[in-house]
Amino acid sequence: MTAETEADVLTAETQVSAGPVGQSLKRREDPRFITGEGNYLDDIKLAGMSHLAILRSPYAHARITSIDTSGAKAMPGVLAVIVGADIPYNPLPMAWPAGGSSGVQNNVNTPRVLATDDVKWTGEGVAAVVAETPEQAADALEAIQVDWEPLPAVVDAEKATKEGAPQLHENAPNNVVFVWKVGDESGTAAAIDSAEVVVRQRLVNQRLIPNPLEVRGDIGWYNPGTDEYTIWMSSQTPHIQRLLLGAFVTGIPEHKIRCISPDVGGAFGTKIFCYADMALVMFASKLVGGRPVKWVETRRESYQSTIHGRDHISYLEIAGSRDGTIAGLRVKTYANLGGRLSTIGPGIPTTLYGRVLAGCYKFPNVFCEVTGVYTNTTFVDAYRGAGRPEATYVVERAMDLFADEIGMDPAEIRRRNFLPPDSFPYDNPSGLGTAVNGEKIYIDSGNYEPALDKALAMAGYADMASTKAEARTRGKLLGVGLSSYIEVCGVAPSKWIGAVGEGWGAAMWESANIRIHLTGKIILTIGTQPQGQGHETTFSQIVAQELGVPVEDVIVQHSDTKGAPFGYGSYGSRTASVGGSAAIKAAGKVREKARRYAAHMLEASPDDIEVDGATYSVRGSPDKKKTLQEISFAIGLGFSLPEGMEPYLDETAYYDTPNCTWPFGTHVAIVEIDDETGVVDLVRYIAVDDVGNKINPMIVDGQLHGGIAQGVGQALWEGAVYDDNGQLLSGTMMDYALPRASWLPMFELDETVTPSPVNPLGAKGVGEAGAIASTAAVANAVIDALSPLGIRHLDMPYTAQTVWRAMSQAKGGQA
Amino acid sequence: MHFEGTVDIEAPRDRVWAFLMDPEQVGRCGPGVESIEIVDETHFRARAKVGIGFISARFLMEMELAEQYPPDRAVMKAHGQAPGSAVDASAEMRLSDCANGVTRMDWEADVSIAGTIASVGARLIQGTANKMIAKTFDCIRAKLEA
Amino acid sequence: MTEHVSLTVNGIGREVDVEPRRLLVQLLREELDLTGTHVGCDTSQCGACTVTMDGRAVKSCTVLAVQADGANVTTIEGVAKAGAMHPLQSAFWEKHGLQCGFCTPGMIMAAMDLLDRVSDPSDEEIRHAIEGNICRCTGYHNIVLAIREAARTLRTGETASAGGVS
Structure with a gap:
């Protein structure tokens, strides 16, 4: 002031x-x-409103042989019972094929509004009831008789591609949605074959359930007087939903549909997409004569009917010389996309992952092959960070693994391989710069070393040896982990999207x-x-x-x-x-x-x-x-x-932005692991981010805090677990561990400011940065803490059980 | 999920066999069983209420005596449905004579559970199933030994 | 089949006939239109439905409406007095202790219980007190700062120096 x-x-x-x-x-x-006084979807009450509930498949993979709705129709308060065959709409759209328009084969299967012949995951909708009250609708679901013919299921993306695995879709042999490649395959192979040092590791980036605190829901209202539809939806993209629901799903003219998103209680990507329930409430409202129809998912339902995130199995190879110079990175990834595809499912593990795999480093050779896979699980799509946390996890684990192999400090190897500040605009070898009709995306700006230095100073990195020794006296293994990240955001130049057919296949x-x-x-x-x-x-x-x-x-x-x-x-x-x-x-x-x-x-x-x-x-x-x-x-x-x-x-x-924006920074996590129990305690978290100019620094910090917490959640606690039959065992908040207040420290934030040259604000975007950086930082800290025991890698989440077992095995004990 | 065990019953093998092959009799020993309906000699239906943790569901079970080798061995298959849940089971039991008029039953069962019960009760299923099996055999033994 | 329940909600006596299986949160949201109390899960894990009942924080999804017979219930709508925000509300605003706002009512009610019992809580006590309330947006950082600030205001009677005004 x-x-x-x-x-x-x-x-x-x-x-x-x-x-x-x-x-x-x-x-x-x-x-x-x-x-x-907020007004979230479930707070909306309309005159004459009725309620819809959805019967969901108990099987992960089954044929529907018959559905008998007669009992449900006779239940009190029931206005209508709907099965898939009643609905004349198209299956949901898939708007972002892997590879865009470059000719990569995508074997597409998307959900119908309600399944007609078969179900591909536990929780796929098969019938619906509209009733006077939510309770009556739920009660009537119990009276619907479905005859099922259960089929064998597969939930692991890598196993699903192997000989003899259960097959989900006729048009997708070996359950493969696509095989997508980016980078220089032969150049990278040559670099790896001739390198002094090559480090290889299999990494699992586990499946997450995003968990915005408000679940999803919709209210559909057909106005018979005007022949128009209004849909209230808890959505990040009401305009896109109007387009998709009109032009692709229902055939109802776009100008006769109005979409309204009230206050949205968190989303984190889950509310970007076109979901079956949106079309279902439209159909149902017309069916019951124009009464508004409300559907709000329960949390248990949400865990199976709203998208999941991540779920990669990757094989990484990083090659270079003993002086710490990286010569090449090669990654083969199986990306689990679920039983049918969500709206932009294939785009996430391809463009938003493979194309930024080299991170903030000057790697001369990068090659990535991603196999998108169908499994009998809930569909996977964009969850906060969407592809970029997975990429950051791979490259930042790779840097630590390589540093460990050659005995170099993790900060030093990063410094050595950073793109220097005079590199920009930079045409990165893993492909965002790929020219199609002359349209390219460049990394617009960056100055990575000052952020690293600042973060190291805040963390007291130079004194880490004594900090570790002090912790040792208390029975704690202390570890420090770095994550130097970049992200591509501020999507996206329409002409580039048009040229390469990426994104929504439309402008942005x-x-x-x-x-x-x-x-x-x-x-x-x-x-x-x-x-x-x-x-x-x-x-x-x-x-x-x-x-x-x-x-x-x-x-x-x-x-x-x-x-x-x-x-x-x-x-x-x-x-x-x-x-x-x-x-x-x-x-x-x-x-x-x-x-x-x-x-x-x-x-x-x-x-x-x-x-x-x-x-x-x-x-x-x-x-x-x-x-x-x-x-x-x-x-x-x-x-x-x-x-x-x-x-x-x-x-x-x-x-229309001329380019994407490229936030970056370095995060440092410090963990202590209890030597006896394996409990991991995140004791400090330092984040130095460069998000360009800030419109409201308080809000920027808040975005970072929240993103960091979600990324920490993945590293330490969260994980969706399916059994071999495709049953979601982590089906409630009791079984899926979300970060709680007492599990997290205060976050220590600082900044560098490199304004983005591509827009008049000089702003880059901050909603995802925290989640992109933090998982890798915490993972590297945990492995650093365990490294004295000879442990070089563990897959997340680092629950006490996982860590204790690894420690016991490393110590030569029984686990 | 796989379960197996051995139960000794102080009753002659023929009587044990006859009891186990009678749906009305053995069915009454299933915890939560509310009704039994005989379809034919080898098929019957049971309605049962099962609670796991904070949820409970009413299952309609279709049972089939798939194989019978009296009085030694039998295989039973079951498929049950409840709203949002399903269960499929296959059980085999073998009877043999022990000393002092005791009949020994060795049994094993493979059970797969789908839907709400699986996702919500996953952590509790094994324990609940063990308890239900124990109750069932306690009941069978009590009735046969009475 | 219904049962009669008399209770006081935000200082107003209410008489309601409810089904025995009706939860307090449903009574508040559906019968009384107090939609500031949210439902975030179905397993009593998230705390979005927290209200105070006779001064103690309870998750209103774990209380049957009939159990609230005779009780004095305060929801988020009853926290501001005579148009003036409660220090907790002001502090959540001041310290950016909320983003999407969905957990906020429950979080404030849980904090209310804490500050009723402990006038100068440590960060550890604050974090423990809101252990049963999940926030997916803030990472809890600013929530802890907000509750700390509200405690200070309640102790000293001074409000924080004004930040920006919007």
Whole structure:
């Protein structure tokens, strides 16, 4: 803040010209959330609303021989019973094939709204009941008789590709969805064959259940009077869902569908996708004559019907010389995609994984082969970080394994192989730079060593030997782990997507509309969709900054396809860099029109109007001025308009980013492992991140905290477990260990700031950074702690049982 | 899941065999069994309520005496369904004579459980199943030894 | 078949007829329209449904509505008094102790119980007190800071120096 003495004489305009962007303003969303006035999907009650429940398969793999719904139809309160054959809709779309349009064979199978002939995972929907109350709907499910013919199941992606494994789909021999390759296969092979040192390791990146605290749900309402549908959905992408539900699933014209996303209680990727239930509530509402139909999944249901994340089995080979120079990285990965494909399932372990496998390092040779695999499990798609945590885990474990092999310090080997700061824009060998029709994506910027140095200093890395010795006296094995990461985010240039057929197979620009009302109050409407990130606050900061008005004068609307310009939604850490830039662009259009109108009001040439905050004055005559409020009032009335000018300040902008953005940083985890019990305690966590310029540093820190906690969760506790028959054994929050308050330390954060050159904010995106970096940092710390016992690798999660068993075996005892 | 065990019953082998092959008799010993319906000589249906942890479900079980070699060996197959859950089982028992009029039954069973019961009760299934099996045999023994 | 329940919710006497299997959380959300109390799981793990009953934090998904007969229940909607936020609410706002907001009501109610019993809790005590409340967004860091700050405010009567205003 400005000094108090000055503040007395400063006008509102000059105060804001210091700029709301960059300030840690409190969030304007919060009053409703902290007083219980949030409006989440399940809080919505509509007149005449009925309730839907879904009968789900108890088998992981079975044929449906018959379904008898007569008993359920006779149950109290039941309005309708629906089976798959009743629904004339198409199967759900799959919008991101592996390899885009490059010709990679993708053997696609997606879910139907309700399964008709067979089920491919435990929890696939087979029938539904609409009833007066949720309880009646659930009770009636019990009266539906399904005859099943159980089939053998397979849950492990690597085993599913082997001879003799149960086959899921006729069009996918050996359960292979695709085999996708990136990088230089022969060059990498040559580098590995001729290298002084080669380290090999099998890595399992276990399956995770994302667990936003609000489960998913939808309300469908068919209006018989207008023949239009409204769907309230807990979604990150209401505009995309309208497109997919209309054009691909139901055939209902897109303009007759309205999607509304109310307050969303966390998402982390799970709410990006087109789910069967969205179409089901549309169908059901029409079936019951236009009564609204609500479906909200239970948590147990969610564990089987909402996407899972990760689930890779990888074989890595890293080669180089004893001086620590890496010559090549080769990775073969089996990516488990579940029983049928989710909306962008194949895109996650390919472009968002293989293409960033080299991380922040200058590896001359990289090659990655990914086999996407069907198994009898819930579908896998984007979970916070989506491919990039998996890539970071591989490369950061690889760096530690190589360092261990040649006896080099993990910090030193990273330093030696970092891309130097003069490398940018950098065309990385694992393929994001791959040119298709001349369209390339480059790593835009980076300066990795200062972040590493800062993190090491904060951690007291130089004194780690004595810290370890001190812990030893307390019966603790102390380990320190590094993770130097980059991520690709701010997705994505539409022309690149168009050229390579990646992403949604569609553009990925973003939209913003600014209207300034007669009173000077501003409504910004955006195409992105918050799930807790505070867009209402940060976007008002951006617009207030650009137009020189108090943030209180800007309100931010979103989440309703009616009235909002089309937008691609929020995921891939894109909202600030792409959506924020759209808001800046819209503000620029408004400013330009206001400038031209000010010239009209002040009888000057537009070229002579100077804009300072919200003040528009004539150059050389500072007394001749109009405020934005005065301009918006006059142009809004339109009593006097220059030739050809339309009344009102109302401008829409569509921003297409010229490139993705590339946050980076180094995280350091310090763990202590109890020598007796194997319990791992995360004692310190240090994160130095470079996310470019920050709109609201408080919100940025919060995003990092949350991402770090989720990544730590994967390393230490979380994991979805299926038995060999495809039964999800970790089927409730009792069996799936989510991080709790007492398991985590305070996080120690710092920053370096390298503004992104690709957008006017210089912002890169921060929603996923924490989750991308932290899993590898904690994993490396645990292995470092165990390394005195000769342990060089363990698969996650590092539960006490896993660690204790490994320690016992290493010590030569029984386990 | 695989279970196996041995039970000694103080009753002659013929009587034990006859009891075990009578669905009405043996069925009543199943914990939570509410009704038995005989379909034919080798098929019957049972309704049973099973609770694991905080959930319980009413199963409709289709049972089949798949193989009978009186009075030595029998194989039974069962398929049961409850809302959102299913169970498939195959059990084999062998009878032999011991001293003092005791009949020894060696049995083994393979059970697979699917759906809600599997995902929610996974940690508790083994324990619950053991308890239910023990109860069943206690009941059979008590009735035969009475 | 219903049973009659009389209880006080946020200071207002309520008379409701409920099914015996109805949970307190359903009574609050569905009969009384107090949707600030959330349901996040079905196994009493997440704590999103935490309210106070006779001053003690309870997970309202583990209490039958009939068990609340005669009880004094406070939900998040009853925490602010006369339009003024409770220090816990102010501190969650000030310290960015929430993101999506779904766990927040339960988290605040659990913290309310703690600060009722302990005026100057350590971070360890704070983390222990909210052990039964899952937050998937914040990593708990700012929640701990918020509860620490609220405790200070309640002890000293001073509010934190104003941060930004939005």
